[in-house]
Amino acid sequence: MAHSTTATDSKPQRALVVAVDLRDPRRPLEPELAEFEALARAVGVTICERVVQKRDAPDPATLVGSGLLAELPGRAAALDCNLLLVFNELRPRQRKNIEKALSLPIVDRTMLILDVFAQRARSHEGKLQVELAQLRYRSTKLAGGGADLSRLGGGVGTRGPGETKLEVDRRRIAARILLLEKRMGEVRRGRATRRREPGTELRVALVGYTNVGKSSLLNAMARSDIFVADQPFATLDPTTRRVYLAPGIFARISDTVGFITDLPTELVEAFRATLEELDEADVLVEVLDASNPDTPRQRAAVEAILHDLHLEETPRLVAFNKGDAARDDVGITPDAFVLSARTGEGIDALRAALIERASDVRARSPIAPQATP
Ligand SMILES: Nc1nc2c(ncn2[C@@H]2O[C@H](COP(=O)(O)OP(=O)(O)OP(=O)(O)O)[C@@H](O)[C@H]2O)c(=O)[nH]1
Ligand SMILES: [Mg+2]
Structure with missing residues (x-):
């Protein structure tokens, strides 16, 4: 279809x-x-x-x-x-x-x-x-x-059904939308029941503009092989990897669909289920592109979308990726990490910050060792 x-x-x-x-x-x-x-x-x-x-x-x-x-x-x-x-x-x-x-x-x-x-x-x-x-x-x-x-009607770039079919199409489309909404509802409920209770592992979500290197960063941290490409929206389906941080300390890091300015509302609605994964995160890593003069504009777009998703309150770390090709006009702030998924440089500092957060998460777990009275 x-x-x-x-x-x-x-x-x-x-x-x-x-x-x-x-x-x-x-x-x-x-x-x-x-x-x-x-x-x-x-x-x-x-x-x-x-x-x-x-x-x-x-x-x-x-x-x-x-x-x-x-x-x-x-x-x-x-x-x-x-x-x-x-x-x-x-x-x-x-x-x-x-x-x-x-x-x-x-x-x-x-x-x-x-x-x-x-x-x-x-x-x-x-x-x-x-x-x-x-x-x-x-x-x-x-x-x-x-x-x-x-x-x-016939897909972009081709002629579709004529206008006499409009009424039929209107009804067919409405019926199909209803069916799809029903199926999405099922997928969503399934996902909600699969979601884990708060555990001992830090849940991290990588967020950011499309093409900044979110998947590359996850690959570098998890030694994984997620599809990476120099094109918008290489990643659509969320992927989570269990990443080793330090002895006995792991994080579950999720990579998801990239953001773009004025993301069409139809897409925001349709991807709400995917984006709901972000609600579960203990910490967001906002990934920015240190090599792109367009980064300040992209950052504003990301802030706006995080606001729309009610995620401003989630603790956040800011990481400028592509540090190997950094420019000095991209607005790197002192609290940000500068790193490179390509060379691996700077990733240890981000990992250290995550380890620190992970110890807070371990403290909240009922099975974490506790002082006996
Ligand atoms: N120079 C440099 N290029 C990088 C680095 N990390 C990623 N890239 C390149 O940036 C492009 C995008 O990388 P992805 O990892 O696919 O980016 P993404 O943010 O996951 O993109 P979407 O899934 O499309 O939103 C690819 O061509 C990568 O090779 C880096 O540290 N340095
Ligand atoms: Mg990607």
């Missing part, structure tokens, strides 16, 4: 990227646009050209100015593009007018993120979560401009 941008049976997707730069000094365009393009590449799309228009505000009718819009079909044809990637959020009216001017499927950021997730999902639960998120997104589109479904 999960649709993806890269239809295996059609020709490779070549995209024209369109963005409006609002020149907001608090939100420079470049890092977010680069991230948008990385999402597209992660699902196999080739980017042919990037068209950026600087404006004080998006054109309410056409997003970019109508003059530029009129030029786009020519550019798309010259570069043999078969997809339009629109960076800014589109209102239904803008979408309709762009569709009128350009007969290319329009793909937005949420659709790209959902596509990456659809391609990566491996576990049963992960697949359910992604399908649910896609259907929810699709049904909000249905509620708005119904015509959108003809674009989305």
